[in-house]
Amino acid sequence: MLTRKQYELLVYIDSHLKQTGFSPSFEEMKDALNLRSKSGIHRLISALEERGYIARRHHRARALDVLRLPDNMISQEASSPAAAEASGGFDPKVIRGDFTQRFSGVRTASDAGAIELPLYGRIAAGLPIEALRDTDAHIEVPMALLGAGEHYGLEVSGDSMIEAGILDGDTVIILKGDSAENGQIVVALVDDAEVTLKRLRRKGNSIALEPCNERYETRIFPPDRVKVQGRIVALMRKY
Numbered sequence: 001m002l003t004r005k006q007y008e009l010l011v012y013i014d015s016h017l018k019q020t021g022f023s024p025s026f027e028e029m030k031d032a033l034n035l036r037s038k039s040g041i042h043r044l045i046s047a048l049e050e051r052g053y054i055a056r057r058h059h060r061a062r063a064l065d066v067l068r069l070p071d072n073m074i075s076q077e078a079s080s081p082a083a084a085e086a087s088g089g090f091d092p093k094v095i096r097g098d099f100t101q102r103f104s105g106v107r108t109a110s111d112a113g114a115i116e117l118p119l120y121g122r123i124a125a126g127l128p129i130e131a132l133r134d135t136d137a138h139i140e141v142p143m144a145l146l147g148a149g150e151h152y153g154l155e156v157s158g159d160s161m162i163e164a165g166i167l168d169g170d171t172v173i174i175l176k177g178d179s180a181e182n183g184q185i186v187v188a189l190v191d192d193a194e195v196t197l198k199r200l201r202r203k204g205n206s207i208a209l210e211p212c213n214e215r216y217e218t219r220i221f222p223p224d225r226v227k228v229q230g231r232i233v234a235l236m237r238k239y
Contacts (some may be wrong), residue, residue: 004116009044010053014066024062048099061111123154123197150176160211173234180231187229
């Protein structure tokens with residue numbers, strides 16, 4: 001299983017080779033993946049080489065060969081990162097679920113496999129807690145669960161959302177964003193310090209964070225105390 005960045009780099013290299021006949025430069029790869037330095041590209045290439053996806057022809061500049069592709073990429077089709085670049089820009093940080101339109105080199109979501117998302121610690125479904133952001137932790141998520149936008153995972157702690165089918169220990173997939181419609185289940189940041197998973201209701205000039213368990217009370221705040229961090233789009237559970 002490739003990490004998200006490894007996958008994005010492999011897609012980009014494969015696309016560049018098919019469109020130009022030669023591999024991209026380290027500077028081009030750095031810019032395409034929005035990395036700050038070329039050292040990150042060196043590490044990604046080494047990882048792809050160790051896993052048998054690419055090979056370097058040493059003593060030649062810009063000489064990378066793609067040896068194989070993951071099951072969720074179609075090697076016969078032109079990969080979309082370069083096509084997207086030609087049509088206005090490639091943003092590999094954005095994970096999109098409509099891969100038949102966004103990434104022409106990837107199979108439809110039903111057979112596209114999985115991709116790794118960052119897992120940002122545990123979020124309380126009972127009382128708010130400070131989010132534990134650990135960028136070294138990841139979770140494999142089926143691409144069919146992802147729509148357009150940037151996503152991340154959070155592990156649920158507590159039982160206040162059980163009537164919405166969200167149990168202690170579940171992992172919720174969050175679409176990152178700062179807005180949500182009434183009634184949607186969101187990640188809410190309270191007072192810039194505490195994070196909680198609740199159903200959002202707007203009531204006049206107030207915002208209510210509603211649990212989905214009658215044992216817990218709804219909390220009501222003025223709008224300047226609550227910031228939406230994203231909304232739930234999927235749930236994963238281990239048995």
